[in-house]
Amino acid sequence: MADFNILIVEDSPTMRQLISFALKRIRGVRIVEAGDGVDGLKKVSAEKFDMIFTDINMPVMDGLKLISLVREDATHKGIPIVVITTEGAQEDRQRALALGADDYITKPIQPNRILEVAKQLLKIV
Amino acid sequence: MIEEESGYRGKAEEFLQAFKKGAEFTHDLLRENERLRYRVLELENSMSGSSGGAGADQALITRIKELEQEKQDILDRIRKVEDENEDFANRYIEIEAENNNLANLYIASYQLHSTLDFKEVLQIIMEIVINLIGAEEFSLMLLDEKTGDLRAVACEGLEREDIPPIKLGSGLIGQTLQSGESYFAEDIETYKRDLLSPMVCVPLKIKDHVIGVLAIYKLLIQKEKFAQVDYELFTLLAGHAATAIFGARLYSDSERRLSTIQGFIDLLTK
Numbered sequence: 001m002a003d004f005n006i007l008i009v010e011d012s013p014t015m016r017q018l019i020s021f022a023l024k025r026i027r028g029v030r031i032v033e034a035g036d037g038v039d040g041l042k043k044v045s046a047e048k049f050d051m052i053f054t055d056i057n058m059p060v061m062d063g064l065k066l067i068s069l070v071r072e073d074a075t076h077k078g079i080p081i082v083v084i085t086t087e088g089a090q091e092d093r094q095r096a097l098a099l100g101a102d103d104y105i106t107k108p109i110q111p112n113r114i115l116e117v118a119k120q121l122l123k124i125v
Numbered sequence: 126m127i128e129e130e131s132g133y134r135g136k137a138e139e140f141l142q143a144f145k146k147g148a149e150f151t152h153d154l155l156r157e158n159e160r161l162r163y164r165v166l167e168l169e170n171s172m173s174g175s176s177g178g179a180g181a182d183q184a185l186i187t188r189i190k191e192l193e194q195e196k197q198d199i200l201d202r203i204r205k206v207e208d209e210n211e212d213f214a215n216r217y218i219e220i221e222a223e224n225n226n227l228a229n230l231y232i233a234s235y236q237l238h239s240t241l242d243f244k245e246v247l248q249i250i251m252e253i254v255i256n257l258i259g260a261e262e263f264s265l266m267l268l269d270e271k272t273g274d275l276r277a278v279a280c281e282g283l284e285r286e287d288i289p290p291i292k293l294g295s296g297l298i299g300q301t302l303q304s305g306e307s308y309f310a311e312d313i314e315t316y317k318r319d320l321l322s323p324m325v326c327v328p329l330k331i332k333d334h335v336i337g338v339l340a341i342y343k344l345l346i347q348k349e350k351f352a353q354v355d356y357e358l359f360t361l362l363a364g365h366a367a368t369a370i371f372g373a374r375l376y377s378d379s380e381r382r383l384s385t386i387q388g389f390i391d392l393l394t395k
Contacts, residue, residue, distance in 0.1 A: 014236045014252040021228050086255060088347030106347045108259035111228045112221055 003028030004122055005047065009040035009054040009066060010084070015109075019053055019084065022111035023118055037061025044070055049079055051121060053114070056085040056096070064099055071100035080121035084109060226354040229257050230361055237369040241376040246369045247279045250339075253362065255281060258355050259348035260325075260341045262318070264288050267329075267337035267370065268302065275302055275338055282343065288320055291338075298338055301326040305335050307359060313350060318342045327359045329367035336367050 006023055008031060010016045020031045032049070034040035036058045044052070052070065056063040063083060070076045080102045085092070088106040096104055103117050118124075236249045247265060254260045262282030266275040274290040275298060294303045298321065301308055310316045310324040323340035330336065339362060 012252045012256060013239075014232060014249060015256050017236065018228065018232050018256070021232060086259075086261070086345055088345055107256050107345065108348065109256070110225045112225050 002030030004050045005030050005032065006118070007032045007034060007040060007043055007049045007052045009034045009037060009052065009058070009063065011035050011055060011058045015055065015084070015107075018109065018111065019114055022114040023053075025115055026118060026122070026124065037063060037066040040066050041069055044076060044079075049076075051118060052079055052081045053084055054081065056083060056087055056092070064096060067096065067099045067101055082114075082117055082121065084114075226357060229354055230357060233257055233358060233361055234365050237365045238372075241373050243370070243373040243377050246366075246373045249369075250362065250366050251279055251281055253358070253366075254339065254341070258341075258358055259345045260343070261345045262343035263323075263339065263341040265337065265339055266291065266298065268335070275299070278337075283320075291321075296321045297323065298326055298340055301328050301338050302335050304328075305330050305333060307363065309351070313344065325359070327363050329363055329370065331364075331367045331371055336371060339366070 004026060006029060008016050008019050008023075010019065010033075016033050020033065023029055023031055032043055032047075034043050037054075038061045040052070040054065041061070043049075054063040054066055063085070067081055067083070070079065070081065081100060082103045082105060083096045083101045084105045084107065085096075086107045087093075093104045102121055105113055105117060233253045236253065237246065240246060240249070250265055254263055260281070263280070264277045264283055264285075265279040266288070267278050268274075269276050269290075272290070274292055276290050277285045277288040279285075280288065291298045291302070293299055297308060305328045307328065308323075308326040313324050316324045320342070323342050324344075325339075325341035327339040328335045328337075329339060339359075
């Protein structure tokens with residue numbers, strides 16, 4: 001059984017691979033990938049996650065809708081959610097944080113930034 | 126006789142008294158001698174004692190000097206270890222940065238060669254330019270072998286129709302196609318968007334054969350300047366994107382031909 005179960009919701013396979021690559025440096029991590037918000041929501045309902053990384057601009061259901069739906073469900077309220085997006089404006093950041101995101105990373109991303117945020121939210125020393 | 130006898134007794138008495146005094150004096154002299162000898166011994170002892178203390182002090186001073194030297198050696202070693210630690214910390218940061226860069230390059234390369242579908246290859250190039258380089262407006266132009274013009278095949282933040290075909294050697298993009306050398310605007314902060322003069326123009330080439338150009342017009346708001354890894358990504362794109370595009374085109378051509386041949390065979394055999 002994995003120590004940390006992390007869900008990556010991102011429509012770009014390149015980004016999914018990059019985020020996954022960074023997170024695999026955490027010992028005992030298990031990565032689950034979803035290509036859009038709906039797929040992500042299905043996976044959140046099916047199993048327990050310790051953390052979610054999500055993009056904002058995605059087909060079918062965007063990341064902001066996913067965050068609000070996850071936060072509406074009492075059983076998932078405590079899951080740390082990190083937004084990874086190209087939207088670098090302050091208002092986008094505030095909107096995501098107001099909906100319940102715990103952190104906000106703008107693209108282009110560096111793997112060490114993802115790792116740093118993940119370790120901080122998972123309380124890994 | 127009696128008088129004579131008393132005279133002798135008196136003299137004996139006197140002699141005895143004198144002898145007793147002499148004995149007492151001798152005793153006194155012996156006592157004084159003993160006292161003086163004792164005093165001499167005391168003085169000798171005190172003198173020898175005082176000369177031993179100076180030796181101990183000297184030994185202590187030597188020991189203190191040794192300890193101070195040891196302390197200095199330890200401080201020097203601590204300083205050396207601290208310097209080494211700082212070097213290691215700096216090296217660690219450098220290696221981490223290098224690791225990040227390599228991760229980006231590895232993933233870009235992996236993704237570019239993960240498919241033989243032409244549209245997917247274009248999509249992956251777009252993703253790399255958006256997500257790993259941080260461009261907001263750019264176009265991917267490929268050389269049309271029939272007309273010899275560069276034509277936009279994919280765009281982000283722009284309309285494809287707005288980008289005019291470019292002739293070999295014409296303008297900045299045409300010159301990049303001709304020379305095969307990348308162009309980077311000197312000051313990207315003051316750059317004004319011009320579809321014929323992008324801030325970055327990277328030729329896509331297989332060895333010396335240029336098959337297209339990546340032209341960047343605007344970066345994401347949070348991307349202020351290019352990092353070292355960006356130039357490496359541009360270099361990687363110049364080679365790997367070109368081979369991926371070329372391979373996908375060849376594959377789709379061969380698939381189409383195969384399908385045509387298969388159609389003929391089906392017609393002949395039915």
